[in-house]
C-alpha cells in the first residue's frame with residue numbers, strides 16, 4: 001500500500017507518495033497534477049539504463065510528450081556547464097512553464113534538475129522521482145536545489161518546491177548496497193533527532209528495511225514526515241532546520257579531510273561516524289549517557305556502517321586538522337561553533353557556543 005506524506009507549505013503544499021510500482025504509474029500521477037503537460041526527464045546515465053525505460057513507457061502510455069536529458073553520473077554534474085546544457089535542452093524541447101521537469105535519480109540529479117526547473121522561464125513545474133534511499137528520505141524533501149562551484153558545495157541554487165514527489169521503493173532494487181547503507185544513516189538520524197520510538201523500531205526492523213518493500217515504505221514515510229515537519233516549521237533554515245544537521249558538522253569535516261574521495265568515505269558514512277561523534281561528545285559534556293552513545297554505535301555497526309574516525313581507511317589527520325575542517329563548515333557563524341547535540345536518543349537540540357578546548361580534547365581521544 002502506498003503512503004502519502006503531505007508537505008504543508010501553504011499554497012505550495014504538495015504530496016510525497018511512497019510505494020511500490022510508482023514509476024510504472026507515473027503517467028497517471030503526472031496527468032493528475034499537470035493535466036496536458038509535456039515532460040522533460042532529467043536523469044543520469046546509470047539511472048537511464050536501469051529505471052528510465054519503465055518511466056518513459058508509463059508517460060508515453062498516458063499520452064505525455066516526453067524528452068530525456070541524460071547527464072554523467074556523479075557529483076561533478078552539479079556544475080555550471082552541465083546546468084547550462086540541461087537548461088538549454090529543456091528550452092530546446094519547448095518545455096513551457098506549465099510543463100514538467102522531472103528529476104529521475106539520486107540527489108545529484110534532483111539538485112541539478114530542481115535548479116534548472118526553478119530557473120527556466122523563471123520556474124517550470126517540477127516533479128521528483130528519487131531513486132536512491134538518500135534522495136527518497138532527504139534530498140527530495142524540503143525544496144533545496146542547486147549546484148557546486150569552485151568555491152564550494154551547493155553555493156549556487158534556489159529554494160524551489162516540487163509539485164509532487166514519487167518515491168518508488170522498487171527503484172532501490174538496483175541500488176548498490178553501499179549507497180543503500182549510506183542513505184540508511186540519514187534514516188537513523190531522524191530517529192535520533194526527535195523520535196526515540198522510531199529509533200527503537202529501526203533497531204527491531206533493520207534487516208527488514210534492508211530486504212523488503214513494506215518495511216522500506218514504512219521507514220521512508222516516517223523519515224519524510226519527520227523532515228517535512230521540520231521544513232514546514234522553518235523553510236529557509238533560520239532555526240529548527242539546523243537539527244537536520246545532526247552528525248553533519250563532524251561528517252562534513254571528515255569528508256573534507258578525505259578530499260571527498262568516495263572510495264574512502266561516502267557522505268552517509270561520514271554522517272554515521274558523525275552521529276556517533278555527536279552522541280559521544282554529548283556524553284563527554286554530561287548531556288547524555290554513554291549507554292545512549294553506545295546504543296547508536298551498535299545499531300549503525302550492525303547494518304555495516306562505520307562508526308569511528310579510526311574506521312576510515314588510511315586516516316592520518318590529527319585533532320587540530322579535524323578542528324580546522326570543522327571551522328570551515330558553513331554552519332560556523334562568527335567563530336562560534338553551532339552544534340547539534342543530544343540529551344538522549346530522540347532528544348537533540350541546537351547547542352551554541354561550544355567550548356573549543358573541550359572539543360579538541362574529545363577529538364584527541366577519538367582519533
Ligand code: NAD
Pocket residue numbers: 044045046047050051073074075078105106107108109111131132134135138139140141142143144145154171172173174175176179
Ligand atoms: P547520486 O545522485 O550521485 O547517486 C549515487 C549513485 O547511485 C550514482 O552513481 C547514481 O547514478 C546511482 N543511482 C541512483 N539511483 C540508482 C538506482 N536506483 N540504481 C542504481 N544506481 C543508482 O547521490 P545521492 O547520494 O543520491 O545524492 C547526493 C547528492 O544529494 C549530493 O550532491 C548532495 O549535496 C545532495 N543532497 C541534497 C539535499 C537537499 O536537501 N537538496 C540533501 C542531501 C543531499
Ligand code: ZN
Pocket residue numbers: 138186248267271
Ligand atoms: Zn546528509
